[in-house]
Amino acid sequence: MHAALYVSKTGLTAQDKQLSTIANNLANSSTVGFKRDRAVFEDLLYQIQRQPGAQTTQETQLPSGLQLGVGARVVGTQKQFTEGSLQVTEQSLDVAVDGRGFLPIQQADGTTAYTRNGQLHLNREGQMVTAEGLLLQPTIAVPNNANTVTIGTDGTVTAKVLGEPEPQAIGTIQLVDFVNPAGLQAIGSNLFVQTASSGEPIEGTPGENGLGQIKQGMLENSNVNIVEEMVNMITTQRAYEMNSKVVSTADQMLQYITQNL
Amino acid sequence: MDKALYIAMTGAKHNMRGQTSHANNLANSNTGGFKADFSQARSMPVYYGAGMPTRAYALAELGGTNLSSGTLDQTGRDLDVAIHGEGFIAVQGRDGQEAYTRAGSLDIDSQGILRTASGLMVLGNGGPINIPPAQKVEFGEDGTISVHAQGQTAAALVQIDRIKLVKPDLNTVSKGPDGLFHILSNPAGSTLPADANVKLIGGSLENSNVNAVQELTGLLTLARQYEMHVKMMSTVEKNSESAARLLQLNA
DSSP, X not given: OOHHHXXXXXXXXXXXXXXXXXXXXXXXXXXXXXXXXXXXXXXXXXXXXXXXXXXXXXXXXXXXOEEEEOOEEEEXXXXXXXXXXXXXXXXXXXXXXXXXXXXEXXXXXXOEEEESOOBOEEOTTSBEEOTXXXXXXXXXXXXXXXXXXXXXXXXXXXXXXXXXXXXEEEEEOOEEEOSOGGGXXXXXXXXXXXXXXXXXXXXXXXXXXXBOEEEEXXXXXXXXXXXXXXXXXXXXXXXXXXXXXXXXXXXXXXXXXXXXX | OOHHHHHHHHHHHHHHHHHHHHHHHHHTTTSTTOOOEEEEEEEEEOOOSSSOOOOEEEEEEEEEEOOOOOOEEEOOOTTBEEEXXXXXXXXXXXXXXXXXXXXXXXXXXXXXXXXXTTSOBBEETTEEOBOOSEEEEEEOTTSEEEEEETTSOTTOOEEEEEOOEEOOOGGGEEEOTTSSEEESSXXXXXXXXXXXXXXXXXTEEEOOOOOHHHHHHHHHHHHHHHHHHHHHHHXXXXXXXXXXXXXXXXX
């Protein structure tokens, strides 16, 4: 059958994946701490139909051969860990990481996941949890008679209890960094887990060793740039249309030959 | 059978091959750093001594690769690099040999090795580039990599290596079956020297240089040519039918 059919099929598949990536980015354009994905394409292998330089006779040789490419594919998606803008919310339990680093979160099965979403809440025991109710690691419990909670840029959490003149330190928020954050696996709910390509987690105090500072009363917006996604959507759609035009042309050619011979 | 049938057949067959090449360009119209392939046809006459040289078969071939630059896309990502003008980034191909690419969407793996998005190691002054845990990585215009190491002040920027950028004679460059560029005449294992005149732009990516309109019209032209070949084939069939009818005794 016509090889162009299969080649343009790979093009259609690749554009389709790209569009899904764009749609997911756009859907998360106001998700706190979301990092956009980018689909990375690669040209597939080439098949050598005729080797350049092959002898046509004893004295002459072909100046150029025929290598046919077999299409495109998505090698993967790249998470882009550029920072989103910071938004002031004035909520004492909202924290943003200004710079590198992730907040470690204990998942229901006891393993650790990492997030940039600093919308913290308190659970029944007064412990700091994410919106899904997962515990922040190490756990920080706010006394139930606390008046105000203050989180310093280095992650120190202090609570001012009614009737006591001195605020008391109740814990420290730690940050975790990775050699290759783009290698983290996104598991949904704004969480990431460590993989072989991300490297080992490196724990540290916020503001030290290259880690970002903790900003209380702020949240990190999604780093999706709507205009960029829209432009990408246009190019993807047009590329899709052209690839499908190739399919229909190849189809018409096959139809023509079966009807006319 | 009339030889015209076979000649029309090679025409149609090689039209389809030419179309495959256009389809491949279109499929890669969004692949970063991709360079479009040219396709062309050559006539291959069959010599059979004196007489009218009517038999010339078609032969599709790739006339080379369009090495013009694609448009630059500003991404703002630290590890995206594009080459302004001529030149290539040296990488280690899957066969272990030095190969060249224009796709500059780079990544740092868990061991700190700088790789392209498809996982190939980017080459520096002396082989693969190892980047220490860094807060920020900056690429200079000549490929110099400066790193703001973790825990250091911004003043303590360290220069660690330099991406090997090469500027070969474009007539010697050809696209290999792995989609990377190789030097045609060089014996296996030999490498090109780094060139200080190649300009690298950080935070940008080079788009595919495929001209979609050109590819699509090329594809449609070939489709019409193909129909003409098929028409030729059906004419030959009719000729042969009429000849057979003439020879029938009780026509």
